[in-house]
Structures are given as C-alpha cells and as structure tokens.
Amino acid sequence: MVGRDHVITEAGRLLVYESDGLSAYRWPPRAVVLPASAEEASGVLRLLHAEGIPVVPRGAGTGLSGGALAPEGAVVVGTARMNRILAVDPPNRLARLQPGVLNTRLSDAARPFGLYYAPDPSSQAACTIGGNVAENSGGPHCLKYGVTSRYISGLTLAMVDGELVQIGGAGRDPEAGYDLVGLVVGSEGCFAMVVEVEVRLLPLPEAVRTLLGIFESVEDAARAVTAVIGEGLLPAALEIIDQGTIRAVEASVYAAGYPTDAGAALVVEFDGTQAGLDEDARRAEACCLAAGAREVRRARDATERLALWQGRKKAFGAMGRVAPDLLVQDATVPRTRLPEVLGRIGEISRRYDLTVGNVFHAGDGNLHPNILFDRRNREELERVEKASKEIMAVCVEAGGTITGEHGVGVDKRGYMRLVHGADEIEAMRGVKAVFDPRGLFNPGKVLPDEEAP
C-alpha cells in the first residue's frame, strides 16, 4: 500500500519512534507506517481498523506531553512523507498543505507573496503543522495573533475506519453546523488523523521593534508585563527568562550577553506599521523602568534583534545541557497572578531542592517552569514528580490550568481531575467516542482512567 520501505518493523529502526519530546518515557511501537498521501493514509487506517489495531498519529515527535508515544501493540502512522505544500493562494490568503510540512517551511513558502503563517512555536523549525493542529500549539507571537486554532480554516480527516472527511473550508459558511474544525484542533490525535490542512495567512508586518528589559527579580518583570498591558498596548510578544535560565544560556554556546546577576529578562516586541512603533516602544520602556528595570536595551537592527531574542530562543536547548534531563512544564494562570505564582514556584523548588528555570509566554500568563533532573536518580525523580504536582495545583488554585500549549498526552492525564469535574470528563469521553467508538485512536491519552465506581 505504501511501499515496503515505508513500513518499519526492525527494532533498530523503531528506536527513533519509541519516545518524543517527553524524554522520560520509552514506548516502542509495534510498527511504523509512513504513507505519502491522504489516500494512502486512508488505506492504512482502513486495514488497521479491520484488524482492530490501535493507531498513533505522529508528526516530528517534538511534543512535550508524550502524545506521540505508542501504547502496547499500537502502530504509529507517521506524516514524515506527507510533506508537500499543495497550494499557496495569495488572493485569498490561504494555503493548503499536507500535515507533515514543517511550520517554518510554510512561512518560507508564503514569504515571497508578502504573507506568513502566524503561530510560531519555539520548535517551529522542527515540528509539523499536523502536530501543531493536534496540540493547538502556541508560540511567542500568539499574544497578539492568537494560537493555531485561529488560523486553521479547514481540515481533511482520515477517520478511524479510513473514510476521508472534509470539515470546514474557508469558502464555506463559517456559521453553518458545528465547529468541527475547532473541536478537532487540540484533540491530540485522539479523534482522527489529519491528512490535509487549510490555513489562513497574514500579511507580513511592515516593521518590528524589540526591547529587552533587565530586572532584579522575576516578580518585577511580571509586574512590568501587567503594566504594559495596562497601558492598552498590544505587543506581539512579551517573554520572560528568569535567572536560572539566563545563567544556563550564558554558560552555553548560545551565550547572548544577558547579565548573569540579573533576576530576569523581559523581551518586549511590537510589530505592525512603522509609524506607531517607536511610540509603543517608548511607552513600554517607561513601564519597564517604573516596574524597577535596571536597564532597557533596544535593538537597532535585525542583528541586534536576533541577539536580544537569543536567550529566549535557546533557553530550552541551553537548559537541556545543564543536566541529563529536563522536564518542560507548562501551565497558564491569569496574567495578574504571575508574580504571586512565580514566588510560590520558587518556594516549591527550594523545598524539594530542585533547580527550576522559568522561561515563558508572560503576556498570555503561560508559564514554563522547567525542572532539571537525572532520570537515573530515582529519588530525585520522585521529588520532581511531587514538585510538578504541587506547581500544577498552585496554578489551578490561582484560577489557571494545567497546560496552555503542550497538551495533556500521557504526562498530564493524572492532573485532569484538578481542573475538570467528573461530568466534564465524561462529556469529553463521550465526544471522543463519537469519533472513535472502539477506542482505537491514540488510546491512553488525554483522558484520565475511569474512576472506580
């Protein structure tokens, strides 16, 4: 159906597929199939369905919640060969593509037309659009532009039995029927396989202004964020990097010239029409200084802009080099609760004697408290788990949630009951069953185990 070469069963070649970005887990799949088209994917699913074999869709495997891990006996259907951009349609500002296209490749293809694809996860050079759709991924610039779901106008799905179904579509009436596209975006590969994607593109902004505020503490930086929003400004990005992360970056090959004695750095970026940007930047600078910034740097050109962003962009990479393992955490709180929640996270990390580096989308209140550890040290691993759980509880208590962009996967199933009641979880289970009555699609993800009666 897909060619002998594209069905992987040898243990050696399966190794690549036994884990994803959630590095603590290894789940070797039974086999991996790599179809090249919607029709091939449909054929593969039909066959697996007839045999009653569970399926796990997989993009690039950069997911951080274990969504692409294959439970016992499951076959991975990967999108690595479904990597064609089918059409860029500048007059309608749309593009149609296969799910295995990498996020940056889409923007590269749109750029000659003065357009780009807005959602920009930090992993954008490595992750696929199919994965972005499945996770409803965000990114630094989602503060102004919104997350993936806003830009997906239509999808072609291969249902669990292989039937190809088209939902949405930019030219169709957006108010007719249920918003199935909205429902499938963020469903973490648990409903159906996405085999074709239609996205909306935006015109490239005319100009960009980037600032870097240096603060004594992460709480001050968080207060500056609230002040900037309170000014009525809408920056494209507001990103915080804390002291632990700054030090990791500066000690690495990615050294960005951030002062290592600073408590935190805040990247503020504005984009849009040139004329208004300097005024926006001036007002944001004043907010930073009023919140106690010791210094505010301003990029004068593209090279300087990259330098200011460097510490943010390389944060995960640099942190990953400090210890054998890095648990990239993810939670969202109301923006105004950031200072308090960050303080409590600091307290938790000290109590469990763990190194936690915070680097996050502050404008959206989307935290990434990243915990360094060594998975071979069982006792430490236990502390990591306990601290994680407490951090989640703190975020939920502050009116937040257990994941803002990385998804539930296998990692956070156990936390689902912190934010959802039994009825809400049953409602989600019911919706999943509508798409996948036999539970063959990415089983064991997202929903917690059923409670013993």
Place this chain on the structure above:
Amino acid sequence: MSRVAAALAGVAPGEALREGGPAVAGARPDATVTPTSVEQLAGVLKVASAQGFGVVPVGGGTDPGPVPPLEPFVVLSTRGLRGVETYEPADLTMSAWAGTTLGEVGDVTGAHAQWLPFDPPSMPTRTLGGLAATGVRSPLCASYGAPRDHILGLTLVTGDGRVLRLGGRVMKNVAGFDLVKLLVGSRGTLGVVVSVTVRLFPRPEREVALVMEADRAEDLVAPARAVSTAPVLPASAVLAAGFRTTAAGGAARAASLVVRVAGAPRTVAADAARLQAHVGGSFRTVEGVEAAALFEDLRDHAAAGEAVVRMASLPASVGDLLAAVAAVPGPVHVLADAMAGTVRMAAEGLSGEAWAELRGVAARLGGGCVLERGPLELLDVPGASPDDSRVEALTSELRARFDPSGVLWRGRSP
C-alpha cells in the same frame, strides 16, 4: 394551565413561569420560563427530558432563525441570569451571566477603555449567551478574530440538565478536548449557555472610516479586493449597497466601500495612507462621532426585511456574490464583508426562483447560502447540497451525547 406549564410549576415557581409567550419563527410556545438560577434552569431541562416536551433557549431574541421549533415547546429565556460575575481589567477578561446584553458589557468595559470587538446587527441587544450560541461573524472579525477565538470558557446546562463548566478564564488552555469550540455556534442544540468568559481588547484610541462611493456596487469590487489584499490589515472593510451615507456628510450614492482603520493616532494615519496608496482610488476620511454613527448604521444594514440571506465564499469571489444579489428583482439591501468574502442581503420579498438562483451561485463557487430570516416556503425549494453524510452523522451523534432525550430545538439542525 397547559400540561407543560403544569409540569414546570414545580421547578420554576412564581414569576419565573408564564403561560404562552411570543412566537418563535411563527410557532407558539406553551409557556415561557425565565429561571433566575442555574439550578432552576437545569430543573426545567430535566423536567422537559423526562416529560418529552421541547425547549427553545432564547437570549435577546435578535436572531431566531427561520425554522419554527416543533410543538409542544417552552421558551427558556436566559434573561433572568444577568450581570457581570468577575471583571479583571488588568487581565482583559470578563465572566458574565448569559442574559447580560452586549450593550451592558460594553458599558462596563468602556469605563476601562476596553471592549469586545464584535459588530453583528443589533449588537447592543444581543446577549452574551447568544453570542456564544450563534458564534456570529461580523466585519471586525477580519482583524480581531471571531467569538470562537475569544470565548475562553462557558458554563453549559445540557439537554438533560447536567451543568458543565468548560474551558476556563485564561488566555491559553489545552487541558483536554476543546468542547468550548464545539459549543460556540451550536445554536442551542447542545445545551443552554448560562455563563460566558470572554477575552477583551483595549479600545483603539482612534478610529477613522475611509469611504469611497459609486453608483453601482460592482464598481467598488476592484478597490474592495485591493483593500483585502493590501499589506496592512484594516479593522474591517465592508461594501454596502442600498445604503445612504448622508448621515456622515456624504452624497446619497447607491454603493459605498467603508474601510475601518483603528489604533493609536499615528498608526491610524500611517495605515490609512498605506491603504490609500495601495488601492489607488481616492477615499474620503470620516472621523469622530460621524465615523461612530457610520459604523453603527453599517452594523445594522441589510439585517432587517422580510427575507435576509447570508452567502459565503472566498474573498476573491465577493464580486460574484455581489453580482448574484444584484440580479435579485426588486430593491435589496446588501452588506458585503470584503475581508471574509461573505455577503448579507435583505429584501422585502424573495421569490422561490431568486432564492434557487442564489443557492445555485453559492454552490458553483463551493460556498454557502443560508436563509437567516424569511418565508418558510423558501425552505422547501430544493437545492444542491454537497455530500456531507459523515459530517451529518457526527453532528447527530454529538447532539445525542449532549441532549439524549432530544428536547432542544426540535425540528432544527444546527
């Protein structure tokens, strides 16, 4: 007292229950219930599910749709549940009861220079619950996004009376399947929305309208297309026909293109200049109270009449849609959203042939054509519809999960 009203007397005592009530798309309710608590409202749905009568949720009553519900049914008004629950200006979020009108929301948020940037017809009298239930698109969605993008959470009472708290009050949330998206736009067929949390936006410091007029709408299609492919995104861009801009000091021409530009004063001036340069034609600039009045008039334009039709296609086909509505006999009012590629048309009377013709054009373009309001006979006019059988199956199964006894909006598909 009717059987239905008698059954409800136990759960919705006194003031909350009234026999009869205003018709919904021509159908007469047995009773109108206006619960003042979520428990009461859930009680009504439980009784309806047990006894098997229909329930039609109604908010502001501004957008009932053309299809009458099957009888017997009760109208379930959300207007007894109103007011702001929490408003945190610094977080740009608000939670309010579903019966709160968008006008009331605007009054509260306006005091903090914030707003909900939507502009559907009758905006001030629509309710927040109705906004969630219809997911209504409006011209400002071009730059701000649609209700689906900014409804962060909602509380729903399902057809069988379960109370579900979906989503949350944070900007980004992927904790589980996105049932909020399923609910937004489900038009009361899955449950009754009782409370909504929305993301707000800073109110732009300045807004101007760039206006271009012509005798025929078709003469404005090229500039409208130029606006929608310009390197700068306006707040909205609409093309109106049968619309008089005299209120804004203009000559009474038959068609106008109105581009709304919003932001900080300097940005607005620069954006307006860039749009002018890109489009080439000459715009007249309208500002201040005149601009505000113009936006309000346009918001409600082509929304009233015996028949109101909504057509959708791609932005590049907006000229084809305009040509199709121009061919409808008799005077029509038209509002085209140049950014979205949709057209709304209002007419005093629409013949079966004209309606079939419009649907034919939409089908050829691969788009949509929906009767928002109009004579029931039109719904019997056959028309081609694409094969969506699997989507229909998914739709009815989802509906059954939320409303197992099938009491909500009987007789209507979402």
